[in-house]
Amino acid sequence: MSESKRPVVEVAAGILLDAQNRYLLGQRPEGKPYAGYWEVPGGKIESGESVFAALKRELQEELGITIDSSEELTVLEHDYPHAYVRLHVSIVRSWHGTPMGCEGQQLSWQVLSDDGPTVTPLLPAAWPMLDELKAFLS
Numbered sequence: 001m002s003e004s005k006r007p008v009v010e011v012a013a014g015i016l017l018d019a020q021n022r023y024l025l026g027q028r029p030e031g032k033p034y035a036g037y038w039e040v041p042g043g044k045i046e047s048g049e050s051v052f053a054a055l056k057r058e059l060q061e062e063l064g065i066t067i068d069s070s071e072e073l074t075v076l077e078h079d080y081p082h083a084y085v086r087l088h089v090s091i092v093r094s095w096h097g098t099p100m101g102c103e104g105q106q107l108s109w110q111v112l113s114d115d116g117p118t119v120t121p122l123l124p125a126a127w128p129m130l131d132e133l134k135a136f137l138s
């Protein structure tokens with residue numbers, strides 16, 4: 001299949017921000033592409049699902065929290081060997097429950113810094129999200 005005809009995998013990712021503007025990263029569990037890499041929580045949008053509905057479902061499944069609202073931050077595309085992904089990135093500032101690694105994944109709250117997160121490696125497409133977040137908060 002030529003590059004231009006690769007199917008696009010639509011993904012909803014949510015940057016949880018706490019009262020100190022720290023953001024949450026999760027580590028991808030075994031069995032997924034890029035297992036062990038850190039990412040912004042989220043996952044694939046199902047057919048017919050809105051970005052918000054997908055984000056709400058994924059954050060419930062992965063973190064055990066319920067979100068009521070989100071703000072769109074940006075849309076980014078990334079061409080991986082395993083898939084061409086389009087990431088719909090939202091900011092989430094309020095939720096019910098305490099985020100937990102419901103799929104056995106580690107979580108880490110991070111202070112936004114020019115040096116990047118203290119946990120590594122980060123998924124390649126998560127870097128531009130953090131740049132957008134910096135610009136959004138500055």
Ligand SMILES: Nc1nc2c([nH]c(=O)n2[C@H]2C[C@H](O)[C@@H](COP(=O)(O)OP(=O)(O)OP(=O)(O)O)O2)c(=O)[nH]1
Pocket residue numbers: 011012013032033038039040041042043044045078083085087123124125126
């Ligand atoms: N959640 C998330 N996904 C990201 C980020 N950056 C990035 O390139 N991706 C890519 C990796 C994957 O190809 C895709 C997300 O798919 P996923 O495998 O996590 O989705 P899912 O939980 O629905 O997976 P599954 O049910 O098929 O196992 O987006 C990120 O920061 N967060």
